[in-house]
Amino acid sequence: MKKVYLAGQPAEYDNWKTHFSNLKGFDFYDPDIDSDQSSPDTFFPQDLKAVSEADFLIANPGLSPSEGTWIEVGYFLALNTTTPGEKCKNLIIIWNKGRGDWSVEFVKKAGFIVKTTKEAIKKLHEITK
Secondary structure, X not given: OEEEEXXXXXXXXXXXXHHHOOOOOEEEEOHHHXXXXXXXXXXXXXXXXXXXXXXXXXXXXXXXXXXXXXXXXXXXHHHOOOOOOOOOOOEEEEOOOOOOOOOHHHHHOOOEEEOOHHHHHHHHHHHOO
């Protein structure tokens, strides 16, 4: 079973994480459910441990700054590439329509960029074949 870390906005944001709940063959780690979010002293090490154990990472930074999401993305990228500037073939980032485009070209170099959760699911199936 492939481990997938769901990084990003809480489930309340578009309920985006619920779209993954019925996918077969994957073990999803949702930090909102699977780690103690009461303090950075608990969730930071728990979440980064889960990132390090994941085969794939799907990030949804939403429209807010999402500093935690970008830390998780960077850590996953560092663990799953060998050369600076290398694109990670196991990283999917949902770039929402309302998010500014000023940095999207930079982010595209890190992994696959999709616009919706539905596209993220399709891409996950493609890259796991």
